Amino acid sequence: MTNPKSKIPNSKLHNWLLVVAVLTLAIAPLIFVRGGEFAGSDDKAEKAITEVQPGYQPWFKSLFEPPSGEVESLLFSSQAALGAGVIGYVIGLYKGRSQQQNSNNEHSD
Amino acid sequence: MSRIILKSKRTTLIIIGVVSFYLIVSASAPAYAMHIMEGFLPPKWAIFWWVVALPFFVLGLRSLTNITQTNPELKLLLALSGAFTFVLSALKMPSVTGSCSHPTGTGLGAVLFGPLAMSVLGSLVLLFQALLLAHGGLTTLGANAFSMAIAGPFAAYWIYNLTMRLSGKQRIAIFLAAALADLLTYVITSIQLALAFPAPIGGFIASFIKFAGIFAITQVPLAISEGLLTVLVWNWLQSYTPQELELLKLIKQESQG
Numbered sequence: 001m002t003n004p005k006s007k008i009p010n011s012k013l014h015n016w017l018l019v020v021a022v023l024t025l026a027i028a029p030l031i032f033v034r035g036g037e038f039a040g041s042d043d044k045a046e047k048a049i050t051e052v053q054p055g056y057q058p059w060f061k062s063l064f065e066p067p068s069g070e071v072e073s074l075l076f077s078s079q080a081a082l083g084a085g086v087i088g089y090v091i092g093l094y095k096g097r098s099q100q101q102n103s104n105n106e107h108s109d
Numbered sequence: 110m111s112r113i114i115l116k117s118k119r120t121t122l123i124i125i126g127v128v129s130f131y132l133i134v135s136a137s138a139p140a141y142a143m144h145i146m147e148g149f150l151p152p153k154w155a156i157f158w159w160v161v162a163l164p165f166f167v168l169g170l171r172s173l174t175n176i177t178q179t180n181p182e183l184k185l186l187l188a189l190s191g192a193f194t195f196v197l198s199a200l201k202m203p204s205v206t207g208s209c210s211h212p213t214g215t216g217l218g219a220v221l222f223g224p225l226a227m228s229v230l231g232s233l234v235l236l237f238q239a240l241l242l243a244h245g246g247l248t249t250l251g252a253n254a255f256s257m258a259i260a261g262p263f264a265a266y267w268i269y270n271l272t273m274r275l276s277g278k279q280r281i282a283i284f285l286a287a288a289l290a291d292l293l294t295y296v297i298t299s300i301q302l303a304l305a306f307p308a309p310i311g312g313f314i315a316s317f318i319k320f321a322g323i324f325a326i327t328q329v330p331l332a333i334s335e336g337l338l339t340v341l342v343w344n345w346l347q348s349y350t351p352q353e354l355e356l357l358k359l360i361k362q363e364s365q366g
Contacts (some may be wrong), residue, residue: 025337
């Protein structure tokens, strides 16, 4: 906190370790869980509820449903892309600003 | 001194790694996990959760206008918190149960701006997914907003402050806040479904165990991922935006004192 410069290489390594850990967590189930369907679909949800309460009918339908899995994945990836774009923009802006402040400080020294 | 800190960081990482690996290899049962689908809460419960969630949303709007009016320079950081939730809830990741679910991303904003701000941002993400992706739904929006945009952020906020008071280690506090908020979101979802669909034998408890087995277990590794990703963004913020973080700390001290 008091001396941010000496921390930078260390925290960079730290950040890479975090990324690797997240990737491992995402990939490991694909390798280790045999016979998993990796579905997240609504018909499975229906099953769980109708097991508890047979004959339950959903009383309201989505106003708009993506016409196919492809369109749905397009919308999901757009959502991720938009969000990632904003995060990249904000972090980039902050990084540029803090670098500028650092170099200003060095010049004034 | 710094070597000791580095060492304890490494041990934490190793512990997290070992626990995650154990969870990944040991459990395996097919299931799904996400928000409550459109039309899948009986009308009376749908209305109930809408009524519960609405006041938080209104208070959240007030808190947001308050933040942006008094400190317009924080808007960028607010956008970042919203975008973080937006990205994370689009990432459907494979999990130990052989099914997919997504993290919530509400912990970061809750720690930065307080839980009420996230009740608005999280609800907006849910609304987007309900309208455009047929993921979640309008009738179940109240229930989903309560679990993801209200209960999760409030838990994150309390866990962060509690851990800070007990240990003073900020990264661990952030990790726990984000991970447990994520997990709690789906525990609440299970409670909501169990309340609406109590089992004929065993009632609420039996039903809750069934739904929690589906939702919460799938969520464990994703909660860990969410905790790690939140720490990653936190690291960036700490290196590049010390002024804003300082400002937020001051605001919080004022509102508490």
